[in-house]
Amino acid sequence: MCPRPARNATVSLLTAALISMMLACPSTDGTGIDHDNGDTGETDAGDEDVPPDTTDDDAGDYECQLTEDCDGDDVCIDATCVAVECSDPSTPPGTSVSTDGYLPGDTATYDCEPEHDLIGDRQRTCTEDGAWSGNPPSCTPFSPPDVQTLFTYPPPGDVDDSIEDHVIDLLDTAPSGSKVRASFYSFSRVRVAQAFVDAHNRGADVRVIVNNHNVHPDGSYYAGVELLDEELGNRLTICHEDEEPQQAGCVGDRINHNKFITFSELVGGGDHVVMQTTSNMNNPQREEVNTLVTVHGDTGLYNAYLDHWNDQQAQQIDTDYYHYVDGDDDTRVYFFPRQEGDTIVEILDDVHCDDDSSLHVAMAWFTDARVEIAQRLADLHDDGCAVNVLIDERTDYDTPGSNVVDALSTGDIDLAYFPEADFQAGDGMKLHSKHMLIDAPFGDNKVHQQLVLTGSHNFNVSSLERNDEALMKLRDAQTHQDFVDDWNTLRPGAVTLHP
Numbered sequence: 001m002c003p004r005p006a007r008n009a010t011v012s013l014l015t016a017a018l019i020s021m022m023l024a025c026p027s028t029d030g031t032g033i034d035h036d037n038g039d040t041g042e043t044d045a046g047d048e049d050v051p052p053d054t055t056d057d058d059a060g061d062y063e064c065q066l067t068e069d070c071d072g073d074d075v076c077i078d079a080t081c082v083a084v085e086c087s088d089p090s091t092p093p094g095t096s097v098s099t100d101g102y103l104p105g106d107t108a109t110y111d112c113e114p115e116h117d118l119i120g121d122r123q124r125t126c127t128e129d130g131a132w133s134g135n136p137p138s139c140t141p142f143s144p145p146d147v148q149t150l151f152t153y154p155p156p157g158d159v160d161d162s163i164e165d166h167v168i169d170l171l172d173t174a175p176s177g178s179k180v181r182a183s184f185y186s187f188s189r190v191r192v193a194q195a196f197v198d199a200h201n202r203g204a205d206v207r208v209i210v211n212n213h214n215v216h217p218d219g220s221y222y223a224g225v226e227l228l229d230e231e232l233g234n235r236l237t238i239c240h241e242d243e244e245p246q247q248a249g250c251v252g253d254r255i256n257h258n259k260f261i262t263f264s265e266l267v268g269g270g271d272h273v274v275m276q277t278t279s280n281m282n283n284p285q286r287e288e289v290n291t292l293v294t295v296h297g298d299t300g301l302y303n304a305y306l307d308h309w310n311d312q313q314a315q316q317i318d319t320d321y322y323h324y325v326d327g328d329d330d331t332r333v334y335f336f337p338r339q340e341g342d343t344i345v346e347i348l349d350d351v352h353c354d355d356d357s358s359l360h361v362a363m364a365w366f367t368d369a370r371v372e373i374a375q376r377l378a379d380l381h382d383d384g385c386a387v388n389v390l391i392d393e394r395t396d397y398d399t400p401g402s403n404v405v406d407a408l409s410t411g412d413i414d415l416a417y418f419p420e421a422d423f424q425a426g427d428g429m430k431l432h433s434k435h436m437l438i439d440a441p442f443g444d445n446k447v448h449q450q451l452v453l454t455g456s457h458n459f460n461v462s463s464l465e466r467n468d469e470a471l472m473k474l475r476d477a478q479t480h481q482d483f484v485d486d487w488n489t490l491r492p493g494a495v496t497l498h499p
Contacts, residue, residue, distance in 0.1 A: 085130035094139035104128045112139035112447060122445040137445075145301075145329035145474055146270075149482040150292040152279070153489065157426040159286035163279045164192060166292060170263060170275060171195040176203030179264035181309045183209040183250075183468075185257045185456070186280035188222035193281075197231040209237045209312050211256040213245035224281060237313050239468075250312035251321045252337040254466035257456045258312075262305050272302035276455050276472050278364075278434050288432040289490065291454060291483070293474065301327030305470070308335050312468060319466070330476075336457065336469040343471065344436065344459065348376040350443050353384035357440035360487045361389045362433040365458035368401030373459055375407045385440060388414040390487065390494055392431035395420055399460070400497075409498040416494035429493050434458050437483050450480035 089108040091097050094116055099108045106126045112118045120137030127133055154160035172195060174180050180199055187193070187210045200206040214222045221229060228236045239256045240248035249256040259280060263273040279290035295301055304325035311321070322338030334343050351359070359380065366374070366389075381387040389408055391400040400417055408415045422428025435454040442449040457463045457471040474480075 085128065086126035086132055087130075089124060089132050090136045092136050092138055095137065102126060108132060110137050116141050118445045118447050122447070145298055145327070145331050145476055145479075146296040147474060147476060147479045148294040148296075149479060149486075150294075151482075151486045151489075152288075152290045154287050154289070154429070156423075156428060157287075161286055163277055163290055163292050164189060164281070164286065166294075167192055167261065167275070167277075167281070168195040170261065170266065170269070170273070170294070171199045173267040173269055174199045174202070174204045174206075174263055175265060175267050178204045178266075180204050180206045180261065181306060182207070182261040183256060183258040183309055183312060184281055185211045185255060185259060186282040186285075187214055187228075188224045188282040190223050190227055193224040193227040196228060200232060200235070206232065207235045207237070207309075207313075208232065209239065209250060209256065209258075209309065211246075212239050212241050212243060212248065213255070214238075215245065222282075237315070239312070240315060240317075248317065249466075249468040250315050251318055252467045252469075253317055253319055254462055256312065256468040257463065258468050258470055259456050260305060260470055262302055262309065264302075266296075270296045272297055272299045274298065274302055274305050274472075276470065278432055278454065278456065285432060288430040291433045291435060291486065293452075293454060293472065293479070295327075295329075295331065295472075295474070298327040298329045298331055300325070301329070301331045301333060301472075304333050308333075308470065330474075332473040333455075334457075334471040334473070336463065336471070337465050337467060339465060342370065342372060342464060344370070344373050344453075345376055347436075347438075347453065347473075348373070348380065351380055351385065351438055352441040352446050353380055354441060354448075355384065356448070357384060358386040358437075359388065359440070360437040360484060361387075361391075362431060362435055362487055362490065363390070363459050364392045364432045364434055365394065365397060365399045365460040365463070366391045366401065366404050367397065367399050367460040368403040369461035370459040370464070371401060371403045371407060374404040378407050378410050378413065381411050381413050388487065388491075389416070390431060390490060391415075391417045393417050393420040397460070405497060412499050414491075414496075415498040416491065416496045418494050429490070431490070433486075435483060437480055437487070439480060439484075449475055450477045451475050452479050452483050454483070 085104055086102045089097055089099065094113050095110050097108050097110050100106050104126050108124045110118065110122050116139040118137050118139055121134045122137060124132040124134050150162055150166055152160040152162050168191065196206050196208060208228055210225055214225045239250035246255055259277045261275045265271045266273055273294060273296050275292065275294045277290065277292040279285045279292065304327065319337050320339045322336055324332055324334040326332050359377065377387050377389070393400065418429050418431050423430040434457055435452060438449065438451040441447060442451065452474045453471060455469065455471040457469045463469050
């Protein structure tokens with residue numbers, strides 16, 4: 001007779017394909033019939049196709065004859081006794097493992113505790129020789145970046161100077177001998193310019209880059225740039241100053257849209273500091289919703305921004321300048337312009353969905369030129385991710401794009417916008433933030449991560465293909481939560497488009 005099963009097992013389709021290579025139930029005469037069980041080995045004419053040691057039930061499916069048919073470590077699969085070949089997979093410290101069975105073709109899937117990276121293969125397969133493929137992975141803790149976050153919420157018709165105040169506070173603590181590098185699109189605020197000048201006068205090496213549109217119709221500089229020009233001299237760079245405004249950045253062929261400052265050192269604030277904001281240093285930004293992150297102590301990230309600043313100062317147009325650099329604390333920064341592909345789509349292609357997955361977007365410009373982003377968000381919604389999108393209305397720039405709205409008007413995606421007319425009437429908010437938040441399994445190993453992408457990059461064609469832009473990616477649960485809280489703070493002031 002066949003051995004008795006030691007456990008129940010769920011059989012995968014792959015296992016069924018291996019049946020022809022498995023051992024059949026033992027027999028004494030080659031018929032596959034256990035004569036000690038009282039069977040004669042004879043079958044009726046209508047049972048000619050019944051496999052050995054099986055019965056044909058009412059539904060026409062074959063089964064092993066009795067529970068005693070398979071014993072030991074064998075189980076009956078598709079009327080054949082086969083060996084259960086894999087034992088429990090090993091579970092290194094910090095990992096957890098789940099299996100869908102222990103038969104050839106079944107898999108073991110590993111996960112890490114929060115704030116850990118999975119190193120190695122996340123999934124192993126039970127092989128025919130009774131071993132799990134590969135080696136068990138390991139989980140190592142990662143050090144999240146040291147980040148400060150700041151969000152502005154100007155009341156309708158009023159201003160919020162929180163970001164401007166923070167910039168001044170940072171500049172006020174740049175000591176003599178330290179290096180300060182800044183790059184901004186619009187710059188008119190005199191009090192911020194004075195903080196740069198004060199740091200320079202204390203002995204800090206202060207250098208600033210601005211876009212070439214910061215001029216009045218008569219050709220004179222905006223007040224903030226004029227002060228920088230007077231006090232910093234050749235330490236101020238104006239991107240391709242002799243070109244038509246808005247027709248040349250420092251690297252891209254349209255504008256320098258950056259909004260960042262780097263500090264080699266801050267008194268009481270450590271070293272290698274990067275401040276990335278969505279806010280320009282001008283009057284209109286004080287009335288708009290913006291965000292800011294300051295990352296302390298990430299030398300790799302700091303050097304990446306510093307190299308980009310040096311490239312900008314060289315003022316060599318390169319419309320395919322795109323590249324990215326990884327920092328030291330699970331950070332990354334992407335620099336634009338880029339001619340082929342879409343960075344945001346590629347990032348979304350690394351997102352996987354489960355019951356706990358969510359994405360949040362808050363975007364000042366989201367035009368039809370980047371509709372593929374909206375389509376990918378809709379795909380992820382269909383895969384089970386909760387998708388939530390806030391967009392500012394800017395009719396002169398066709399945002400939100402009608403195709404973007406159509407793509408996101410599906411299922412239960414939460415889609416809302418800030419009406420331009422409400423802001424102009426002094427009753428609403430104007431969104432200038434530019435971020436995407438991911439809380440989902442991510443990458444090849446599908447490890448659940450909390451990611452923040454923020455910077456100067458809008459979801460429009462210029463940000464992708466023509467502008468000097470920086471997009472920072474942070475992996476940090478607390479920073480992600482700060483941005484989600486900001487999104488939830490803004491949501492009640494927006495008008496629902498869908499559902």
